[in-house]
Amino acid sequence: MTAITDSAxxxxxxxxxxxxxxxxxxxxxxxQVPIGSLLLRMFAGLVVLVVFLLPYLIMFFxxxxxxxxxxxxxxxxxxTEWHWENYATxxxxxxxxxxxxxxxxxxxxxCATLLVLAVALPASYYTARFRFPxxxxxxxxxxVTQMVxxxxxxxxxxxxxxxxxxxDTWAAMILVNAAFNLSFAVWIMHSFFAGIPKEVDxxxxxxxxxxFAVLTKINLPLVWPGIVTAVVFTFVASWNEFAxxxxxxxxxxxxxxxxxxxxxxxxxxxxxxxxxxxSVVAIVPVVILFMAIEKRxxxxxxxxxxx
Amino acid sequence: MKDLLKALPxxxxxxxxxxxxxxFPVGLMFWNSxxxxxxxxxxxxxxxxxxxxxxxxxxxxxxxxxxxxxxVVVVVACTLLGSLALAALLNKAFPGRRLVRMAVIVPWAxxxxxxxxxxxxxxxxxxxxxxxxLVDIGLIDTPEGYGWTRHAGTAFAWAMAVAVFVSLPFTxxxxxxxLQTVPGETVEAARIDGANGVxxxxxxxxxxxxxxxxxxxxxxxxxxxxxxxILRVMTGSIPGYDADTVMTMIFKYxxxxxxxxxxxxxxxxxxxxxxxxxxxxxxxxxxxxEV
Numbered sequence: 001m002t003a004i005t006d007s008a009x010x011x012x013x014x015x016x017x018x019x020x021x022x023x024x025x026x027x028x029x030x031x032q033v034p035i036g037s038l039l040l041r042m043f044a045g046l047v048v049l050v051v052f053l054l055p056y057l058i059m060f061f062x063x064x065x066x067x068x069x070x071x072x073x074x075x076x077x078x079x080t081e082w083h084w085e086n087y088a089t090x091x092x093x094x095x096x097x098x099x100x101x102x103x104x105x106x107x108x109x110x111c112a113t114l115l116v117l118a119v120a121l122p123a124s125y126y127t128a129r130f131r132f133p134x135x136x137x138x139x140x141x142x143x144v145t146q147m148v149x150x151x152x153x154x155x156x157x158x159x160x161x162x163x164x165x166x167x168d169t170w171a172a173m174i175l176v177n178a179a180f181n182l183s184f185a186v187w188i189m190h191s192f193f194a195g196i197p198k199e200v201d202x203x204x205x206x207x208x209x210x211x212f213a214v215l216t217k218i219n220l221p222l223v224w225p226g227i228v229t230a231v232v233f234t235f236v237a238s239w240n241e242f243a244x245x246x247x248x249x250x251x252x253x254x255x256x257x258x259x260x261x262x263x264x265x266x267x268x269x270x271x272x273x274x275x276x277x278x279s280v281v282a283i284v285p286v287v288i289l290f291m292a293i294e295k296r297x298x299x300x301x302x303x304x305x306x307x
Numbered sequence: 308m309k310d311l312l313k314a315l316p317x318x319x320x321x322x323x324x325x326x327x328x329x330x331f332p333v334g335l336m337f338w339n340s341x342x343x344x345x346x347x348x349x350x351x352x353x354x355x356x357x358x359x360x361x362x363x364x365x366x367x368x369x370x371x372x373x374x375x376x377x378x379v380v381v382v383v384a385c386t387l388l389g390s391l392a393l394a395a396l397l398n399k400a401f402p403g404r405r406l407v408r409m410a411v412i413v414p415w416a417x418x419x420x421x422x423x424x425x426x427x428x429x430x431x432x433x434x435x436x437x438x439x440x441l442v443d444i445g446l447i448d449t450p451e452g453y454g455w456t457r458h459a460g461t462a463f464a465w466a467m468a469v470a471v472f473v474s475l476p477f478t479x480x481x482x483x484x485x486l487q488t489v490p491g492e493t494v495e496a497a498r499i500d501g502a503n504g505v506x507x508x509x510x511x512x513x514x515x516x517x518x519x520x521x522x523x524x525x526x527x528x529x530x531x532x533x534x535x536x537i538l539r540v541m542t543g544s545i546p547g548y549d550a551d552t553v554m555t556m557i558f559k560y561x562x563x564x565x566x567x568x569x570x571x572x573x574x575x576x577x578x579x580x581x582x583x584x585x586x587x588x589x590x591x592x593x594x595x596x597e598v
């Protein structure tokens with residue numbers, strides 16, 4: 001877990017370089033910074049900030065324009081009038097049932113996340129705590145899944161779900177999202193469980209607690225940050241999944257927003273303001289979730305190798 | 308054996324899920340690639356390797372393969388260079404750094420489809436805002452802008468730019484995690500020896516980032532090779548096969564032509580290519596050594 005701690009010095013410490021108390025391990029950051037290079041860094045930082053937010057600002061400004069304004073041959077950078085009512089009217093656009101698409105996205109993501117949690121939590125706990133024959137085989141299997149993505153397997157999944165009779169259902173996409181996000185969840189939670197001293201478990205077992213009680217009462221509170229990371233990651237990945245949904249879900253109402261929104265492209269008169277309004281609604285919550293786990297974003301498979 | 312049985316309730320569900328939804332479709336895909344499957348999905352018997360011959364014999368197969376190589380190499384290389392610079396900046400202390408780090412996360416969390424859609428809109432002639440900006444600053448003479456998304460070459464180039472943009476956050480954060488493990492003493496020692504900032508970076512810092520860079524590159528290669536949404540949105544409405552990669556071609560076989568047998572054959576090729584790249588890469592760079 002050392003890879004994931006935020007060990008760089010805080011800005012405050014640099015402005016007052018003499019106050020270094022040596023408590024934190026000093027990393028690759030200069031302590032005494034001339035004001036000139038500090039300003040240069042701030043300027044570079046500002047450029048980066050603008051570049052990374054620009055597409056989403058265009059999206060946001062576009063979402064409150066009228067259709068006439070967003071399709072005007074003399075485009076405006078900022079909306080001349082702010083039409084917040086777009087956020088209410090966009091749900092009844094004829095191209096696709098957007099409200100149903102939002103519900104599909106939500107149901108698929110929530111169920112896939114719950115399934116991952118139910119399956120990955122016990123597996124990561126057991127492999128971190130106990131040695132058993134096949135343990136390494138299992139961990140290898142998990143790494144291999146990390147290398148495979150649903151896009152390359154869609155033709156197989158398509159035929160498989162036909163024969164299971166669940167093609168074009170939420171269940172199919174819940175299974176796909178759960179299976180392909182399992183490896184990350186197992187790895188990140190595995191590394192958290194492995195970080196708890198075994199003595200903690202043994203002490204509880206001496207007091208008569210069974211394996212299940214040790215997991216739920218002793219370990220869970222300690223690995224909570226790992227669980228949150230796994231949950232957020234799985235949820236956001238399922239929320240944005242595109243390739244498998246595109247092939248496996250054919251009924252408009254079953255499709256997630258990622259697939260539904262592509263239908264606007266190439267239309268005779270694309271309602272871009274609605275596309276952007278829905279995008280803002282879909283992007284804001286997951287960005288907030290990702291920001292909440294910012295310090296642990298580099299995890300799972302990467303955690304071990306970026307020591 | 309008793310230990311394995313004891314472990315089964317704990318790891319069994321995970322194994323079952325991987326077996327049913329990852330391993331089984333791999334097997335089914337290999338099987339289907341040797342079958343003749345009608346457009347309505349009826350299996351008309353085995354055809355050996357005929358599907359592979361059809362896929363490879365398709366007149367655009369080699370250009371598509373070449374374009375896939377360009378797609379992966381250019382996107383991953385540009386992503387790596389951009390991320391090294393970004394991470395170096397974000398590792399330095401300055402007021403507002405936290406805010407900038409948060410902004411860098413946004414394309415990572417946001418749907419790739421939606422990010423690509425806004426760029427696609429911006430590139431539209433007449434009303435696209437990127438075109439309008441390029442006209443305003445005088446880079447384009449025609450008042451309606453240029454039809455970037457109407458031509459395979461320019462649409463593909465913009466798709467690569469979007470791919471780099473959405474790959475930067477993960478790569479930057481991985482390198483940032485690596486940078487934070489570079490001991491300050493080694494950097495200071497180089498400074499005392501008289502090395503300047505640039506020299507210190509290349510001879511002291513960069514070699515210690517090897518682990519982080521190799522993992523980031525490996526995961527990026529897999530992601531970029533498998534990427535569908537960017538090209539689908541950016542070049543999907545262009546007729547012909549001049550902007551396709553292996554991945555978009557698989558989906559064209561599957562959806563436009565409803566030829567699941569050919570799609571399976573090309574998927575098998577793609578699958579083996581990915582496995583091959585990963586194997587060669589892991590042997591050469593050993594990015595997973597410490598996992």
